[in-house]
Amino acid sequence: MIKIVILGSAAGGGLPQWNCGCDNCRAARGSEPSLRASRASIAMSGDGEHWFLINASPDLRQQIIDTPVLHPRALRHSPIAGVILTNGEVDAVTGLLSLREGSPFALYAHQRVQEILRANSIFNALNPEKVKRIAIETGVAFRTDAA
Numbered sequence: 001m002i003k004i005v006i007l008g009s010a011a012g013g014g015l016p017q018w019n020c021g022c023d024n025c026r027a028a029r030g031s032e033p034s035l036r037a038s039r040a041s042i043a044m045s046g047d048g049e050h051w052f053l054i055n056a057s058p059d060l061r062q063q064i065i066d067t068p069v070l071h072p073r074a075l076r077h078s079p080i081a082g083v084i085l086t087n088g089e090v091d092a093v094t095g096l097l098s099l100r101e102g103s104p105f106a107l108y109a110h111q112r113v114q115e116i117l118r119a120n121s122i123f124n125a126l127n128p129e130k131v132k133r134i135a136i137e138t139g140v141a142f143r144t145d146a147a
Helices: 023-029 060-065 090-099 111-119 121-125
Strands: 003-008 041-045 051-054 080-084 105-110 131-136
Touching: 003 060, 060 090, 080 090, 090 111, 090 121, 105 111, 111 131
Parallel strands: 051 080, 080 105, 105 131
Antiparallel strands: 003 041, 041 051
């Protein structure tokens, strides 16, 4: 059975947005913290041990902190086995930089998205010895290395 955890459900800058003073954002900052939402992302697992993130939002660090199944079980060991990128937009890839700390994982993305990452030198922080980049194709099934 596949397990899915919603890490975030908001678009763009999340809720509240840092630069917005609308009624919803003011309420989320103050009287109604239950309105707060991080940017859209999910985690999924087929075995409850190896987890795959769908996209890596800029909120990823906090999303991991808020999600116990994604907590490390030992020093420099993460249950995050991979990240599957659906696009190369900033809200889908920025969180990858939070995963640069040395735990190995696989990065699955279409070749065009892989090219976007290669073209931006900041993503060189993802050590190629630890982060295996795997090209996937639209509409074609693929398997992961994890159980």
